[in-house]
Amino acid sequence: MQSLEKFQKSTREWLQANCPESMRTAMVAEEVVWGGRNASFKNPDSKLWLERMAARGWTCPTWPAEYGGGGLNKEEAIILNQELRRINARVALTSFGISMLGPVLLESGSVDQIMEHIPKIVAGEIRWCQGYSEPGSGSDLASLSTRAELHGDTYTINGSKVWTSYADQADWIFCLVRTDFDVPKHAGISFILFDMASPGISTKPIQLISGGSPFCETFFDDVKVPERNLVGRLNEGWSIAKRLLQHERTMISSFGLSSGQSDRGGTTSMLASIERAAMHYRGDTDRLSDAVLRDRIAQFKIDSAAFAYTSQRSIEESKQGQGPNATSSMLKNYGCELNKRRYELLMQALGSQGLGWEGDGFDSDELQVTRQWLRSKANSIEGGTSEIQLNIIAKRVLGLPDIMSAGKAQGSK
Amino acid sequence: MALVLNEDQQLLKDSAQSFCQQLAPVSLLRRLRDSKDETGFDRDVWKQMVDLGWAGMAIPEAYGGYGFGYGGLGVVLEETGRTLVSSPLISTVLLAATAINELGSEEQKQELLPKIVAGELLVALALDENSSHAPSRIGTKAEKSGDGFILSGAKTFVLDGHVAQKLIVVARSSGEIDSRQGLSLFLVDAGLEGIAISRTHMVDCRNAAKIEFSQVEVAADALLGEVDAGFDGLDKVLDIARIGLAAEMLGSIQEVFERILDFLKTREQFGILIGSFQGLQHRAATMYSEIELCKSVVRAALAGLDDSGKSRQDIAELASIAKAKLSEVFFEVSNEGIQMHGGIGMTDEFDIGFFLKRARVAQHFLGDASFHRDRYASLNNF
Ligand SMILES: Cc1cc2nc3c(=O)[nH]c(=O)nc-3n(C[C@H](O)[C@H](O)[C@H](O)COP(=O)(O)OP(=O)(O)OC[C@H]3O[C@@H](n4cnc5c(N)ncnc54)[C@H](O)[C@@H]3O)c2cc1C
Numbered sequence: 001m002q003s004l005e006k007f008q009k010s011t012r013e014w015l016q017a018n019c020p021e022s023m024r025t026a027m028v029a030e031e032v033v034w035g036g037r038n039a040s041f042k043n044p045d046s047k048l049w050l051e052r053m054a055a056r057g058w059t060c061p062t063w064p065a066e067y068g069g070g071g072l073n074k075e076e077a078i079i080l081n082q083e084l085r086r087i088n089a090r091v092a093l094t095s096f097g098i099s100m101l102g103p104v105l106l107e108s109g110s111v112d113q114i115m116e117h118i119p120k121i122v123a124g125e126i127r128w129c130q131g132y133s134e135p136g137s138g139s140d141l142a143s144l145s146t147r148a149e150l151h152g153d154t155y156t157i158n159g160s161k162v163w164t165s166y167a168d169q170a171d172w173i174f175c176l177v178r179t180d181f182d183v184p185k186h187a188g189i190s191f192i193l194f195d196m197a198s199p200g201i202s203t204k205p206i207q208l209i210s211g212g213s214p215f216c217e218t219f220f221d222d223v224k225v226p227e228r229n230l231v232g233r234l235n236e237g238w239s240i241a242k243r244l245l246q247h248e249r250t251m252i253s254s255f256g257l258s259s260g261q262s263d264r265g266g267t268t269s270m271l272a273s274i275e276r277a278a279m280h281y282r283g284d285t286d287r288l289s290d291a292v293l294r295d296r297i298a299q300f301k302i303d304s305a306a307f308a309y310t311s312q313r314s315i316e317e318s319k320q321g322q323g324p325n326a327t328s329s330m331l332k333n334y335g336c337e338l339n340k341r342r343y344e345l346l347m348q349a350l351g352s353q354g355l356g357w358e359g360d361g362f363d364s365d366e367l368q369v370t371r372q373w374l375r376s377k378a379n380s381i382e383g384g385t386s387e388i389q390l391n392i393i394a395k396r397v398l399g400l401p402d403i404m405s406a407g408k409a410q411g412s413k
Numbered sequence: 414m415a416l417v418l419n420e421d422q423q424l425l426k427d428s429a430q431s432f433c434q435q436l437a438p439v440s441l442l443r444r445l446r447d448s449k450d451e452t453g454f455d456r457d458v459w460k461q462m463v464d465l466g467w468a469g470m471a472i473p474e475a476y477g478g479y480g481f482g483y484g485g486l487g488v489v490l491e492e493t494g495r496t497l498v499s500s501p502l503i504s505t506v507l508l509a510a511t512a513i514n515e516l517g518s519e520e521q522k523q524e525l526l527p528k529i530v531a532g533e534l535l536v537a538l539a540l541d542e543n544s545s546h547a548p549s550r551i552g553t554k555a556e557k558s559g560d561g562f563i564l565s566g567a568k569t570f571v572l573d574g575h576v577a578q579k580l581i582v583v584a585r586s587s588g589e590i591d592s593r594q595g596l597s598l599f600l601v602d603a604g605l606e607g608i609a610i611s612r613t614h615m616v617d618c619r620n621a622a623k624i625e626f627s628q629v630e631v632a633a634d635a636l637l638g639e640v641d642a643g644f645d646g647l648d649k650v651l652d653i654a655r656i657g658l659a660a661e662m663l664g665s666i667q668e669v670f671e672r673i674l675d676f677l678k679t680r681e682q683f684g685i686l687i688g689s690f691q692g693l694q695h696r697a698a699t700m701y702s703e704i705e706l707c708k709s710v711v712r713a714a715l716a717g718l719d720d721s722g723k724s725r726q727d728i729a730e731l732a733s734i735a736k737a738k739l740s741e742v743f744f745e746v747s748n749e750g751i752q753m754h755g756g757i758g759m760t761d762e763f764d765i766g767f768f769l770k771r772a773r774v775a776q777h778f779l780g781d782a783s784f785h786r787d788r789y790a791s792l793n794n795f
Binding site: 275276278279286287288294295297298299301302303305306307309310312313316317327330333334387389390391393394395397398399400401402403 | 415416417674677678685686688689690691694695697698699701702705706707708709710712713730733734737738783785786787789790791793794795
C-alpha cells in the first residue's frame with residue numbers, strides 16, 4: 001500500500017513537471033501522434049511529450065522495462081492512468097503497435113523479434129498497420145488467400161489486402177498469410193511481419209463516407225520476406241491472429257468511454273456534454289426543452305456510466321498480466337454501439353448546425369461532428385462486426401451450440 | 414472503488430445462496446400464494462434469516478447490528494432475488510431500519526434498531542399516495558394539535574403494511590402538495606385509533622396495503638427527524654433502498670437468464686438445439702452484455718453507499734443510474750424469459766412467470782426507469 005502511495009506521489013510530481021500545458025487540453029484530430037519514420041508533429045509539444053513519456057516507457061506502461069516498457073504492475077498502471085486523467089493529459093502515442101501487435105509479440109514472438117520491434121513501438125519509431133481483411137475474407141477472415149511460399153530462407157508473398165488502415169503511412173505490416181492450402185482453413189494460416197518499404201508492395205487509398213481516406217487497398221506482388229519474420233510456428237498463425245483481435249477489441253471498446261478519444265473515438269469537445277450542446281443550440285437555460293431528447297440523453301448517460309463501471313470492473317477482475325479474454329467482445333460491441341448513439345444524439349443536439357459538410361456557416365467543431373458522426377458508423381464494423389461479436393459471446397461466453405462448426409471443418413477455398 | 418466482491422462478501426454470498434436455494438426456493442412463494450397465506454411470508458424462514466444476521470447486516474454495531482455495510486446487505490438481497498424470497502427484508506430492513514438509522518434520534522435508534530435486528534419488530538414505510546412514485550407529492554396532513562399531531566389522509570402500496578407493528582408515515586405538516594418543504598415523518602403504532610389497513614393482493618404475490626388515516630392522534634415523540642424538513646433525509650433513505658432493490662433485481666435477472674440459457678441448451682426443434690439459432694443467440698448475447706452492465710452498476714452503487722467519501726449528489730446519481738438500468742434490463746430479460754420458453758413459459762406451473770410478475774412490481778417500486786431518467790437529468794442540471 002505504502003509503495004503505491006509513493007508511486008502516486010512521484011507520478012503526480014513527474015507529470016506536473018513534464019506534461020506540457022498544451023498537452024493538457026482536449027485532443028484535436030490533427031494532433032494525434034502516430035509516430036513512425038515519417039512522423040510529423042503539428043504541435044511541437046506533442047514531440048516533447050512523446051519523448052518524455054517514451055523515455056520512461058510510459059507509452060506502454062505494463063510492458064517489461066527490459067524492452068523499453070514501463071514495467072508497471074496492474075495497480076501502478078491504474079494509478080498512472082488516473083493521474084493522467086486527473087490533469088486531462090493527452091495520449092502521448094497512439095498506435096497499432098501498442099494496442100495490437102506489441103501484446104501478442106510479447107506473448108508469442110521470439111526474443112530476437114521482441115528485441116527488434118518492441119523498443120521501437122514504445123518509442124513511436126515504427127508505425128504498424130494490420131493486414132488481415134481481404135476482398136473475399138472479411139468476417140470469415142480465416143478464408144483468406146494471400147499466399148506465402150518459402151524458397152530457401154525467404155518467403156515470397158502474393159495477394160491483396162483491403163481496408164488496411166493507414167497502409168500508405170505505415171512502416172511495417174503484421175500480416176496474415178496462407179502457408180498451406182490443403183488443410184482446413186484455420187490450420188493453414190501464418191502470422192508474419194514485414195517492412196512496407198519492401199519492393200512489390202503498393203497501396204491505394206479508399207475514401208470513406210466521412211470524406212477521409214484512412215484506409216487502403218494493399219497489393220503484394222512477389223514481396224520477399226525473411227523466414228525469421230514469421231511469428232510463432234508455421235501454420236499456427238490463427239491463434240495469434242485471434243489473440244490480437246481481443247487486444248484490438250479491448251482498444252476499440254474504449255470509444256464507448258467518454259475519455260476514450262482517439263482518431264477513431266472522436267475528439268470534439270462537444271462530446272463531453274451533449275446535454276449542454278443541446279441546450280445551447282435551443283437557447284435553453286436550466287432545463288432541456290425537448291423532453292424526448294432529454295430522456296434519451298439521460299438514458300445514454302446512464303448506459304455510459306454503466307459501461308464505464310464495467311470496463312473498470314473488467315480491469316479489476318483480470319489477473320495480473322493476463323490481458324483481455326472473450327469478454328473483450330462484449331466490451332467492444334457495447335462500446336461501439338454507445339459511441340454510435342453518442343454521435344446520433346449529438347447530431348440531434350446540433351440540429352441544422354450539425355448538417356454542414358464544409359465551408360462557411362459552420363464552425364470547425366460543428367464540421368467535425370458531422371464527419372465524426374459518419375466515421376462512427378465504422379465502429380461496429382472494424383475489428384470484427386457487431387454481429388460477429390455477438391456470435392463470439394454466444395459461443396465462447398455463453399456456451400451456446402456452434403452451428404457453423406460443421407462448415408469450419410471443411411477446407412478453405 | 415472496488416467493483417469486485419471482497420472475501421467476506423463472497424463468503425456471505427455463498428451462504429446466502431445455499432440458504433435461499435434450500436430453504437426459500439421459488440416453490441415457497443408459490444405455496445404462500447396457493448394457500449392464500451395471511452402473512453404473505455413464511456415466519457419460520459424469516460426467523461432463520463434473522464438468525465443468520467440478515468436483519469442487522471447494515472445496522473451499526475452500536476445498535477445491535479453487524480456493521481457489514483450495504484455491500485453485505487446487497488449480496489444477501491441479490492441471492493434472495495434469485496429465488497424471489499418474500500420477506501420483510503425490503504420493508505423493514507432496507508426501508509424502515511434505514512430510515513430510523515438515518516433520521517431517528519439516539520433514543521429511537523436505541524429502542525427500535527435492536528428489535529429489528531432481533532426480528533421482533535416489523536415496520537413499514539407509508540409513502541406513496543398515487544399510482545406512481547412521487548415522494549414529494551404528499552397530501553396526507555399532519556396538523557399540530559397541542560404537543561402532538563393529527564394525521565389524516567390515505568396511503569397506497571405500503572409494503573408489508575398489513576403485518577407491520579409500526580408505520581413510518583410521510584405527511585405534510587406545511588406547504589403545497591408537491592413541495593419538498595413541509596414534509597414530516599412520523600413513527601406510529603399500526604394499531605392506533607383511526608388507522609384502517611386493508612391488505613392488497615399484488616401480482617408478484619408479495620404484500621402491500623392501502624392505509625387510511627382518519628384523525629389519528631400522535632404524540633410529539635412520534636416525529637422521526639425534524640418537523641417540516643423531512644424530504645432530504647427521506648430522499649437519502651429512498652436512494653439507499655433503491656440501490657438495495659436494484660441488488661435484489663440483479664439476482665432475479667441473473668436467475669431468469671440462467672434459466673433461459675439452460676433451456677436454449679436442452680430444447681430441440683428442427684432436429685437441433687434451439688440455442689443454435691442465431692436469432693436467439695444474438696438476443697442472448699445482448700442480454701448477457703446488459704446484465705454485465707447491471708452487475709457493475711449495482712457493485713458501484715453498493716460500494717458508493719459504504720464509501721464515506723461519496724457526496725449526497727454521488728449517491729443520488731448512483732441510485733438513479735442503478736434503478737433506471739436495472740428496471741429496463743429486468744423488463745427485457747423477464748419478457749425474453751417467457752418468449753424464449755415458448756408455450757411452457759406461459760404456464761402457471763412453470764416458474765418463469767413469477768419472475769415476470771416480480772419484474773413489473775420491482776420496476777415500478779421506488780420509481781421506474783422514466784422516473785429515474787428524469788431525476789438523473791435534473792440532478793445533472795439539464
Ligand atoms: C474504418 C475501417 C477500418 C478498418 N481497418 C482495418 C485494418 O486496418 N486492417 C484490416 O485487416 N481490416 C480492417 N477493416 C476491415 C474490417 O475488419 C472488416 O470490414 C470487417 O471484419 C467486416 O468484413 P467485411 O467488410 O468483409 O463485411 P462482411 O463480412 O461481408 O459482412 C457483411 C455483413 O454480414 C454480416 N455477417 C457476416 N458474417 C456473419 C455471421 N456469421 N453471422 C451474422 N452476420 C454476419 C456482418 O456482420 C455484416 O453486417 C477496417 C474496416 C473499417 C470499416
